[in-house]
Amino acid sequence: MTASKHQSRLVVKQHFYTFAEPPRQMLLESGARLGPVTIAYETYGQLSATRDNVILVTHAFSGDSHVAGYLATDKEGAKPGWWDSLVGPGKGINTDRYFVICSNILGSCMGSTGPSSINPATNKPFGLDFPMVTIGDMVDAQKALLDHLQIKSLLAVVGGSVGGMQVLEWCIRYPKMVRSAVPLATTMRHSALAIAFNEVARQSIMADPNWNQGDYYGKKGPDLGLAIARMIGHVTYLSDEAMRQKFGRRLQNKKDFSFGFDADFQVESYLRYQGSKFVRRFDANSLLYITKAADYFDLVDNLTTSESIRDLSDAAIKFLVISYTSDWLYPTYQSRELVQALKRCGQDVSFCEIKADCGHDAFLIPDKRLSDLIRGFLKGVAND
Amino acid sequence: MTASKHQSRLVVKQHFYTFAEPPRQMLLESGARLGPVTIAYETYGQLSATRDNVILVTHAFSGDSHVAGYLATDKEGAKPGWWDSLVGPGKGINTDRYFVICSNILGSCMGSTGPSSINPATNKPFGLDFPMVTIGDMVDAQKALLDHLQIKSLLAVVGGSVGGMQVLEWCIRYPKMVRSAVPLATTMRHSALAIAFNEVARQSIMADPNWNQGDYYGKKGPDLGLAIARMIGHVTYLSDEAMRQKFGRRLQNKKDFSFGFDADFQVESYLRYQGSKFVRRFDANSLLYITKAADYFDLVDNLTTSESIRDLSDAAIKFLVISYTSDWLYPTYQSRELVQALKRCGQDVSFCEIKADCGHDAFLIPDKRLSDLIRGFLKGVAND
Numbered sequence: 061m062t063a064s065k066h067q068s069r070l071v072v073k074q075h076f077y078t079f080a081e082p083p084r085q086m087l088l089e090s091g092a093r094l095g096p097v098t099i100a101y102e103t104y105g106q107l108s109a110t111r112d113n114v115i116l117v118t119h120a121f122s123g124d125s126h127v128a129g130y131l132a133t134d135k136e137g138a139k140p141g142w143w144d145s146l147v148g149p150g151k152g153i154n155t156d157r158y159f160v161i162c163s164n165i166l167g168s169c170m171g172s173t174g175p176s177s178i179n180p181a182t183n184k185p186f187g188l189d190f191p192m193v194t195i196g197d198m199v200d201a202q203k204a205l206l207d208h209l210q211i212k213s214l215l216a217v218v219g220g221s222v223g224g225m226q227v228l229e230w231c232i233r234y235p236k237m238v239r240s241a242v243p244l245a246t247t248m249r250h251s252a253l254a255i256a257f258n259e260v261a262r263q264s265i266m267a268d269p270n271w272n273q274g275d276y277y278g279k280k281g282p283d284l285g286l287a288i289a290r291m292i293g294h295v296t297y298l299s300d301e302a303m304r305q306k307f308g309r310r311l312q313n314k315k316d317f318s319f320g321f322d323a324d325f326q327v328e329s330y331l332r333y334q335g336s337k338f339v340r341r342f343d344a345n346s347l348l349y350i351t352k353a354a355d356y357f358d359l360v361d362n363l364t365t366s367e368s369i370r371d372l373s374d375a376a377i378k379f380l381v382i383s384y385t386s387d388w389l390y391p392t393y394q395s396r397e398l399v400q401a402l403k404r405c406g407q408d409v410s411f412c413e414i415k416a417d418c419g420h421d422a423f424l425i426p427d428k429r430l431s432d433l434i435r436g437f438l439k440g441v442a443n444d
Numbered sequence: 445m446t447a448s449k450h451q452s453r454l455v456v457k458q459h460f461y462t463f464a465e466p467p468r469q470m471l472l473e474s475g476a477r478l479g480p481v482t483i484a485y486e487t488y489g490q491l492s493a494t495r496d497n498v499i500l501v502t503h504a505f506s507g508d509s510h511v512a513g514y515l516a517t518d519k520e521g522a523k524p525g526w527w528d529s530l531v532g533p534g535k536g537i538n539t540d541r542y543f544v545i546c547s548n549i550l551g552s553c554m555g556s557t558g559p560s561s562i563n564p565a566t567n568k569p570f571g572l573d574f575p576m577v578t579i580g581d582m583v584d585a586q587k588a589l590l591d592h593l594q595i596k597s598l599l600a601v602v603g604g605s606v607g608g609m610q611v612l613e614w615c616i617r618y619p620k621m622v623r624s625a626v627p628l629a630t631t632m633r634h635s636a637l638a639i640a641f642n643e644v645a646r647q648s649i650m651a652d653p654n655w656n657q658g659d660y661y662g663k664k665g666p667d668l669g670l671a672i673a674r675m676i677g678h679v680t681y682l683s684d685e686a687m688r689q690k691f692g693r694r695l696q697n698k699k700d701f702s703f704g705f706d707a708d709f710q711v712e713s714y715l716r717y718q719g720s721k722f723v724r725r726f727d728a729n730s731l732l733y734i735t736k737a738a739d740y741f742d743l744v745d746n747l748t749t750s751e752s753i754r755d756l757s758d759a760a761i762k763f764l765v766i767s768y769t770s771d772w773l774y775p776t777y778q779s780r781e782l783v784q785a786l787k788r789c790g791q792d793v794s795f796c797e798i799k800a801d802c803g804h805d806a807f808l809i810p811d812k813r814l815s816d817l818i819r820g821f822l823k824g825v826a827n828d
Contacts, residue, residue, distance in 0.1 A: 253679070260676055288651055294640075295641060300636075303636035332647070
């Protein structure tokens with residue numbers, strides 16, 4: 061890489077904000093209390109003098125605050141942030157124009173407080189003593205961060221998958237703060253199928269003897285169980301068509317079958333690789349907590365609070381709902397249900413189903429159509 | 445149950461046939477040799493004097509030879525065989541008219557030789573010393589059984605899923621013996637998606653420390669890993685729609701969330717129950733071997749032999765191909781590919797896609813449409 065190229069790189073820094081210091085702990089949706097809470101976050105671009113150009117990007121289940129660009133600590137050859145194709149100078153979410161914030165969700169393991177954090181009551185990692193957190197709790201932690209940053213209005217909240225759930229939850233909890241919302245590849249609530257996949261993933265972790273009821277920090281963790289959980293996840297992120305195109309029945313460095321239990325097919329190697337790679341970066345307990353939060357999420361019949369999509373009747377938020385033709389985790393019919401529910405409570409909703417073969421993961425894949433769509437939508441909102 | 449009802453029950457007996465006694469061992473497709481080989485089987489109805497009324501039913505991955513009726517040893521309340529809705533006196537496959545044979549597949553654990561059988565070389569269970577078997581090997585073992593029973597012609601071979609693969613393999617290996625074939629809910633070869641699900645299931649077994657490289661007989665087996673493998677299987681056997689209807693987001697004996705890792709949703713309990721129930725009846729190593737055989741199966745580009753669906757050009761078999769609208773393990777497009785391939789080599793093919801919400805499992809669920817379809821098809825073949 062040349063020096064000039066390196067200078068043009070978007071270089072960002074991870075920050076941490078800690079709040080809810082005892083005894084003023086955060087009250088969670090379950091009724092439990094948690095504190096202190098640390099939220100890891102990154103910001104991109106410049107906050108305008110009137111503080112009216114803020115876009116909050118919310119990340120999916122295994123994501124982090126590093127949405128775009130590079131960290132100063134990145135080595136040569138490091139990959140940029142997870143949505144670098146969409147967020148950056150001149151891109152769909154243009155950081156020359158907007159001030160973008162992305163924070164790691166509560167319950168995760170990428171800098172924010174989660175089950176691997178130290179429990180102040182014991183001075184040991186929480187493990188299963190970490191309280192169950194909901195999508196609403198994640199949003200409340202983001203709200204505390206925005207309060208700290210003295211941001212009172214969001215030009216947009218944008219996120220896909222579990223990030224899209226946060227987008228919707230933001231609209232319901234803080235409708236007056238949100239001018240527009242872009243939920244992508246998401247749902248108002250998990251289907252039985254989505255719950256089923258999450259449950260199998262959780263069971264595979266909890267079946268690993270090294271999981272040890274969540275008490276494995278400093279010891280060998282449930283690596284095998286976590287790898288299998290990730291393999292299950294990867295199957296749901298792709299589609300039949302995506303897998304056919306990407307792998308088909310191609311063999312892995314072989315001209316014949318092994319007639320054994322090695323990885324014969326490329327798709328087997330791919331899944332094994334994805335599983336083992338994930339183990340190096342993610343905490344098994346965080347997977348348990350975040351998948352459960354996603355399963356609990358329900359804007360149609362929420363059991364724990366009375367909140368639902370119907371609460372948006374008094375809001376005036378511009379929505380851009382995006383789904384993908386080959387997403388079978390949150391199929392388009394679920395986005396249509398969302399669009400109908402939003403329209404029923406009088407919201408301004410645009411809907412776009414993007415044709416893509418790559419399944420649920422499509423929203424993470426560089427796509428000019430998505431960039432153009434979001435660029436145009438944000439411009440309209442900013443000019444309103 | 446009243447005495448009269450009990451008397452009308454179809455009561456059957458499991459038989460065993462052992463062949464390939466050393467040194468005349470069975471030559472497997474991998475080049476390995478296996479023997480002696482025992483095949484468990486059941487028969488229903490009466491063989492006609494001209495031996496022209498034989499129907500071979502082939503079972504799916506975890507099935508057995510007990511296709512219909514009750515065993516004399518069954519306790520009160522026992523369920524009948526796995527395809528009792530279709531096979532029996534007066535039913536779609538009418539045992540008043542046809543002589544039905546169903547045998548447990550090679551590599552299984554329901555009476556036929558498989559990895560849990562005793563290896564004569566060591567006097568211990570084979571475990572991973574069991575050679576890899578293919579769908580073709582399973583069919584060759586069935587052929588040996590038919591030779592023993594002095595059956596030279598099959599009125600029909602009928603089977604779904606992995607049973608459907610055997611149906612197709614029968615047509616290719618022994619086209620002159622087969623008058624008609626009914627492959628249901630099956631494929632000419634596994635897609636990357638189907639391989640992916642099988643691979644995750646295998647990995648979940650092999651990740652269980654009790655698996656112990658397949659050497660667990662007489663000790664505690666890989667029950668947790670096998671249960672998770674079965675949970676994965678069950679997700680693939682159902683459909684999004686089937687799960688919505690069967691479970692939706694209904695909670696398990698609760699009015700609120702547990703905010704813990706108990707089974708909150710009915711679909712979670714269902715999967716846990718299916719997983720633990722399977723552990724009591726199935727051998728983990730058999731799952732490994734049979735799923736691998738299914739993954740290897742390929743009638744388009746078979747790597748190990750030159751056989752393919754194109755070899756049927758000289759055959760004259762009547763086919764009835766059946767698929768289900770909501771089957772996403774072997775979707776209808778794969779049955780259409782099969783139909784086209786069969787037509788290209790001049791076979792007489794009928795095709796029916798049955799509208800059903802219950803996913804891949806649909807072929808096992810009582811359905812008058814299926815019974816009528818098969819009854820009519822068999823009548824046509826018998827009258828030819």
